Amino acid sequence: MNIRRLPVLFLLAASLALGGCAAPGHVNLVQVRDFADASARLGGYGELARRYRDTYEREQPYLSPAVDRIAKENDARRRAIYDDFVSIQKSVVLYMQTLSVLAGDARYDLSDRIDDLGNGLKANADSGLQQKQITAYTGLTRLITRVIASGYQSRSVETMVRDGDADVQVLLEAMMALTRLYAKTNENEKKTVLGVFDVEIPFSPRTSDRMLVTLAKVHYLSKATEYKLIDKRYDMALQGLAKVAKGHQTMRENLNNLSGDDVRKMLAAYGRDLRDIRDGLSN
Amino acid sequence: MASPTDNTTAPRPTVPPAAPPSPPPQPAEGLASAAQVEQLADQLSACADNIHARVMRDINRYHGADVPETEKGAARALLEAEAELRQRANRLYTDAAACVVSGLGQPQQHLMALTADAAAKIAHITRIGDSITLVARLLGLAAAASTGQALLVLGAIDRLRAQLGVIALENAPPTTAPPSSA
Numbered sequence: 001m002n003i004r005r006l007p008v009l010f011l012l013a014a015s016l017a018l019g020g021c022a023a024p025g026h027v028n029l030v031q032v033r034d035f036a037d038a039s040a041r042l043g044g045y046g047e048l049a050r051r052y053r054d055t056y057e058r059e060q061p062y063l064s065p066a067v068d069r070i071a072k073e074n075d076a077r078r079r080a081i082y083d084d085f086v087s088i089q090k091s092v093v094l095y096m097q098t099l100s101v102l103a104g105d106a107r108y109d110l111s112d113r114i115d116d117l118g119n120g121l122k123a124n125a126d127s128g129l130q131q132k133q134i135t136a137y138t139g140l141t142r143l144i145t146r147v148i149a150s151g152y153q154s155r156s157v158e159t160m161v162r163d164g165d166a167d168v169q170v171l172l173e174a175m176m177a178l179t180r181l182y183a184k185t186n187e188n189e190k191k192t193v194l195g196v197f198d199v200e201i202p203f204s205p206r207t208s209d210r211m212l213v214t215l216a217k218v219h220y221l222s223k224a225t226e227y228k229l230i231d232k233r234y235d236m237a238l239q240g241l242a243k244v245a246k247g248h249q250t251m252r253e254n255l256n257n258l259s260g261d262d263v264r265k266m267l268a269a270y271g272r273d274l275r276d277i278r279d280g281l282s283n
Numbered sequence: 284m285a286s287p288t289d290n291t292t293a294p295r296p297t298v299p300p301a302a303p304p305s306p307p308p309q310p311a312e313g314l315a316s317a318a319q320v321e322q323l324a325d326q327l328s329a330c331a332d333n334i335h336a337r338v339m340r341d342i343n344r345y346h347g348a349d350v351p352e353t354e355k356g357a358a359r360a361l362l363e364a365e366a367e368l369r370q371r372a373n374r375l376y377t378d379a380a381a382c383v384v385s386g387l388g389q390p391q392q393h394l395m396a397l398t399a400d401a402a403a404k405i406a407h408i409t410r411i412g413d414s415i416t417l418v419a420r421l422l423g424l425a426a427a428a429s430t431g432q433a434l435l436v437l438g439a440i441d442r443l444r445a446q447l448g449v450i451a452l453e454n455a456p457p458t459t460a461p462p463s464s465a
Contacts, residue, residue: 055373064363070370077377084384177383181321181376188328188369195335199362202342203355 028259031267032157032251033103038274039244040096044237044281045089045175051230052182053082055189062193085178092171095164096244102156158255165252172245176238183234190227194220233281240277243270317382324375331368334361 056075063071197220204213247270254263338361342350350358 063366067363067366067370070367070374074370074374074377077374077381081377081381081384085380088384174383177317178380181380181383184321184324184328185373185376188331188373191331191335192366192369195362195365198335198339199342199358202345202347203350203358205349 028264029103029157031264031271032258033100034271035247035251035267035274036096036100036103038271038278039247040093040100041278042240042244042274043278044233044240045179046086047281048179048182048234048237049082049085049089052085052185053078055185059189059192062196088171088174088178092168092175092244095168099157099160099164102160157258161248161251162255165248168248169245172241172248176241176245179234179237179241183231186227186230186234193223194227197223236277236280240274240281243273243277246270247274317379320375320379320382324372324379327368327372327375331365331372334365334368338362338365 055078056071059071060068197216201213201216201220204216247267250263250266250270251258254260257263338358341354342358
């Protein structure tokens with residue numbers, strides 16, 4: 001009966017597989033993954049970039065012919081550089097998605113491969129192996145695999161954070177600067193649109209069509225409300241981007257300690273905040 | 284306010300004679316950076332705000348009574364000047380945005396390269412999983428061999444051969460550039 005040689009054989013094989021990458025202790029990258037995931041799905045910036053691109057469509061009805069000419073040129077310019085705005089966002093999103101996968105997505109769960117091992121043994125149950133030994137075997141292999149996978153994962157996450165931080169920060173800063181420019185453009189749009197009513201409503205002589213004046217007032221109120229809601233979104237988008245930047249900086253500053261309790265707590269808080277902002281933006 | 288050294292092509296903002304005094308001229312070199320372009324746009328926007336406030340002050344003097352036609356004419360002209368200023372300001376905001384993105388080629392490229400590397404790493408990790416499977420198959424073979432049961436051994440050998448084939452395929456030198464996940 002060779003059962004006694006099996007554990008030795010396995011340890012030999014396992015040490016080959018482990019190579020030099022065993023990591024001490026238990027590495028927990030759940031918060032890293034959640035933070036990266038929340039960062040990738042933040043939203044806000046893309047919608048506001050589109051809104052910026054489409055400014056002319058919204059303001060055109062309120063423009064005099066002379067001003068309309070200038071506005072058309074602006075429209076062409078905005079559309080020309082819009083694609084670059086989107087590219088920046090795409091690269092940051094892709095980076096965060098990759099970080100999320102590296103930090104422990106389901107595809108790293110190798111236990112189905114481990115079940116193979118179990119099957120290999122179970123298939124020989126009539127060789128006299130007991131269930132207890134099979135279970136222990138499977139448990140051990142799962143543990144070893146977790147260590148292998150975690151050790152490798154945590155090294156990849158660290159490398160990526162270390163190598164990507166400078167560029168991520170530059171791009172996030174750019175996205176924040178652009179969002180502020182979108183907000184200022186929106187501010188001018190709002191004042192152009194509402195300004196027409198500020199002046200023309202008082203100018204309607206008392207003998208004029210009451211229906212028309214009423215319609216104008218209603219329209220004014222509806223536009224004013226619309227802009228108020230939009231204003232909030234710029235703020236939220238900016239807050240979100242700032243949190244992504246700070247979270248990544250936190251990881252960069254704690255590369256050797258990504259599983260530490262305080263680091264995980266900080267990342268969990270950032271992840272929560274990002275999800276709150278995303279929920280706020282999707283209303 | 285535009286100079287040969289700045290990278291914007293914004294025309295000089297025009298202000299009609301009836302408007303309040305225009306902002307003091309910017310130094311020519313002040314437009315070099317996105318931040319300064321943005322600052323000028325901010326000033327133009329603030330000027331437009333002032334014009335609007337002035338117009339509203341004049342209108343509100345009438346407290347809802349009919350406004351004489353000449354006053355209306357003046358107010359509408361000012362409103363149009365305000366709208367034009369806002370368009371000029373928005374043009375400058377777009378110029379500032381273009382400045383922001385034009386400096387970004389390198390960080391973006393570097394990030395894309397990094398992401399592609401990471402994708403390759405992820406693929407590699409999948410192969411380590413294959414090593415585990417290989418170990419499992421070896422052990423399956425060992426276990427089967429210990430039973431002396433021919434069928435089981437043959438089955439285990441087949442699975443092992445299949446696993447080795449998979450690994451060989453994945454380790455084959457690529458004939459094209461490695462795929463990126465982008």
